[in-house]
Amino acid sequence: MGDTIETGAIRKVCVIGAGVMGAGIAAQVANSGTPVLLLDIVPDGATDRDAVAKGAVAKLLKTDPAPFMSKRAAKLVETGNIEDHLDRVGECDWIIEAVVERLDVKQALYTRLEELKRPGTAVSSNTSTIPLGKLVEGRGDQFRRDFLITHFFNPPRYMRLIEIVRGEATDPALAQRVEDFADRFLGKRIVPAKDTPGFIANRIGTYWLAVAINAAMDQGLTIEEADQIGGRPMGVPKTGIFGLIDLVGVDLMPLLSKSLSSTLPQGDPYFDTLRPMPLVDRMIADGYTGRKGKGGFYTFDKATRTKRALDLSNGQYRDTIKPASLPRAADKDLAALVSAPGKVGAYAWEILGKVLPYAAMLVGEAADDVVAIDDAMKLGYNWKFGPFELIDKLGAGALAKRLADEGRPVPPILATAGDRPFYRIEGGRRQYLDASGEYRDVVRAQGVLLLEDVKRAGEPVMRNGSAALWDVGDGVATLEFTGKMNALDEDVARLIVQAIPVVKARFKALVVYNEGTNFSVGANLGLAMFAVNIAAWSEIDKLVSAGQQAFKALKYAPFPVVGAPAGMALGGGCEILLHADAIQAHAETYMGLVECGVGLVPGWGGNGEMLDRLVKSPAMPKGPMPAVAKAFELISTAQVSKSAAQAKEMSFLRPADGITMNRDRLLADAKQKALAMVDGYTAPEKPVFRLPGESARVGIAGAVADYRKKGIATPYDEVVSGRLANVLTGGDTDIVDPVTEDQLLVLERKAFMASVKDARTQARVEHMLDTGKPLRN
CATH class of the missing domain: 3.90.226.10 (2-enoyl-CoA Hydratase; Chain A, domain 1)
Incomplete structure (x- = not known):
């Protein structure tokens, strides 16, 4: 098994499980510049025993948005299988388990790891629902000291949340080493969670989505109405509720529901949301699993290039329907939203009147404080405001009164708050209300400086x-x-x-x-x-x-x-x-x-600065033309x-x-x-350029003309490219003549003004402002 791991940096990571999450975690580790070993099972009858892990990396390289930050990062991922290569965990300082969410499978793997890993090597599970206490049942003291939960969110590159659960026996120094690496090298904000089912974000998030779906069906709302009411006014991502389910995967909802309902204590409000969902079952069976499948609650008809929506009443797709505008105040005032007449207020209150008290109930149970819960929902579900920030918008006292008036329990922390906000600014510092009723400073991680x-x-x-x-x-x-x-x-x-x-x-x-x-x-x-x-x-x-x-x-x-x-x-x-x-x-x-995408030429010195960078780049061949050609390629195609x-x-x-x-x-x-x-x-020092002049412009013009003939460039692209080429080649100059930075700025300004006066540029700019998309004229 080797010697005990030394205290210090994590130099190599092993990820076991090359599914969507495991492969994504491996990619983010590689993005940090850290070598990573990715292992998975040996497929039945395979000639290549590493095929599963290799296939996962190949898929990552084709995925958009890209899990890898560069192709160079992908080279840091080694692939293997758990039958032939599991002993290589001895090379690693952190082992991340991301296998199927089955306790028996995880425990069988831990039995093998316990024999192979070095004492002091961190082992963590990426489980989203299984409590840590169950995971380490039957393990020895050393393994328990080395074990913790590190719950990443999908996709691991882009989602900044990581929920970390320490067990009673977890070595604090080892946990800190993992947390420091996740913070500084993986770019995560650490949210400490307690060893409870679903931890923080998924427990609240799954309950929230279940409440929202049920209420939309019960109240006869269209999914467009539900996404409008339960979306932007509540600080939910622009996808809205049903759009978010499509994004994360319709098929994930039943899995989370099954896992949570098997581990949550009886009496948890989550059980009130459980009901048969034949519509969702049929969607999954037919491959409508969201954006990764044929579509979900929303789908895109490629033939007609139109977005369609599911009718919740009959399960049929139809053209999208724009809902009526919200009452003016309700769009920005949460209190006005929940008190709005008709279906707007009824739906908003059904969501917030259940989800916010549920989050409040979890202070002390799932998390130590309101900050952890707010951070988890903002980072894990992209909420603009956390549950307690939303409560502050409603007023804690007003929320508690409405709950009491309806004969519903008031969570202790709401009663503790009374009419006080959960957050305040005191002496220039942001403070939060803790469970005892005292305000405490929101503490940043060491070394963090925020404007x-x-x-x-x-x-x-x-x-x-x-x-x-x-x-x-x-x-x-x-x-x-x-x-x-x-x-x-x-x-x-x-x-x-x-x-x-x-x-x-x-x-x-x-x-x-x-x-x-x-x-x-x-x-x-x-x-x-x-x-x-x-x-x-x-x-x-x-x-x-x-x-x-x-x-x-x-x-x-x-x-x-x-x-x-x-x-x-x-x-x-x-x-x-x-x-x-x-x-x-x-x-x-x-x-x-x-700028060329909207018919303009960079006008604030960008052309010269880009040329200067490329000329001085160690990777650039010598001579004036290579740098000019590369700058032209980057700028003309708006890369x-x-x-x-x-x-x-x-x-x-x-x-x-x-x-x-x-x-x-x-x-x-x-x-x-x-x-x-x-x-x-x-x-x-001010740079002086040697630029190739007219001969280079002729060559560039010929290349652009070929692109236009092939339909890659438009007629106006050819005009804009000519203006750009005139700047980058130095205008009316000869290769022997020096071109100063000031001369280049004059050329640049002339090219910009010629472009902005052109009606074809004006059409491109107006189209971009109106649609957010480029006009190909």
Whole structure:
């Protein structure tokens, strides 16, 4: 069995079970740069005994959205089988069991692992329902010390929740080692759960979905009405309730129901939701298991290209029906929603009047505090608000009174709260109400720095309508975008210019960062179209010039500038990052210069910055043409990275730029990167380019013409590509002539203005604003 594992980092992981969850977990481990061994059974009669695990990896490589952040990560997954290779768990520091949800199968595997693994190697189960106490029955003391539950959510790359259950005998140091790895390397937020059936998220989530389905059927609602009432007003993802079931899988619901009903104590309110569901049974039998099958409650008719919906009254598909608008106040006021007349209020109350008290009942039983329950539902089911944040919107006292008036039990913590909120801000700190009735600070994990906490505790150094500058401590300032979708406009450019002398005088470094869903989707196209419609060409030219000047001022500022993106960083959002001295990107960063998609050319210095990156890339062949050709390919086709790792492969990120797996740690990591650059910092030298000129443009034009003839490029793509090629090749220059950065900016601005004045670009922008989709004209 080898020696006891040393305390420290987890260097290799074994995942046993190559199903959807096990394979997805293995992919996320590989995404962290950690080698992983993926094992599964030997299929009957197989010539390749590793076929199941190999097939799982092959499927992962074809799955969209991609479980792997890069193809390089996939190479870190070794495959094998549990008959021939289980002894290799001795090489691993953490063994994750993700086999079928059957206690006998899991226990038989643990019997073998107990003989083969090193003492001190963590073993965890990804079970979603089986209590830890049952899993370790019959195991020795050492195995019990090494065992815990790590419940991932699907898909493991994108869902940030991991519920962790420690047993009474679990070694705290071993559990902490696993939790640290899951946090820092797998990007998860740890939610401690108690050893109870379904833990937190699935117990509440399954009850919620069952209540919502039953109520929709009982009250005669269409699924569109149910998704409208039980969706956005309650902070549920835009899929709505029935759309969410389609997403997670209609066939998963009976499995969760069976597992929970076999383990929950009698008298649990969940049992009140159980009833025969012949409609759901028929859907599953016919292959309508949701998005992974033929469809679910919603389906898409490819022949007519229309979305269809299931009629709950007769089980037949029909065209979707847009429900009547909600009462004005009910759309944004939860109290108004549950008191609205007719089916709106009745359905909303049926859900919230059952689900919120159920969540409140679980404080102390499934979780220690309200924060764990709220985090579990927000991270595991993508709720915008946790159950107790929703209770605060209704008023704890009002909720308790309505329950009492209806003769229903009031959970103890609701009675404890009285008319007080579960969350409050005190002295700039967010606090929650505990079961004893005392308020306690919401404590972040060690090393986590969030701008939302900084903002609660003080005022910005400076701000305007679209941006703000914050002091995040240790001599570092943070520039935040604050407009809708963090779009960039003249106010952002203005604040950048105004902030530079302030940062120079009062700070050591600057981080460009925000906590929106997306870093920035680029320029404010709506504002630009307004200017176009009144032919305010001088104003547009001024905006382009202001953006160029602001981004270059940032680039040549006398202090380090670090960009810290997460989510989409598109167009101008990508360009501002390209001007930073360094980037510390969240793993889920999607970068691209996408302007050509709407008929424009990057106008805020992105062309030159991309050329400079490619020329200096160790992977790029020497000479002016390879870098120009690659830049043209990336920009003209509006390519966007599908991860930060891929952004590095595409040269949007430099080799030395950092990647942070946990979104909560991004600001702290970027701040440390900025501080590490302070000593001896000097601004970069202005680049001088050697660009190939007309001969290269002729070659590019020929290639684009071929694409147009094949139907890959449209006639207007050819025009936009020509404008872009003129910039990237240096305009009217010869390969022997140097092209300065300023000259390239002039070419870029001319190309942008020519594009924005073109009616075909205007049609593309308007179509994008109206539909969110590109126009192929």
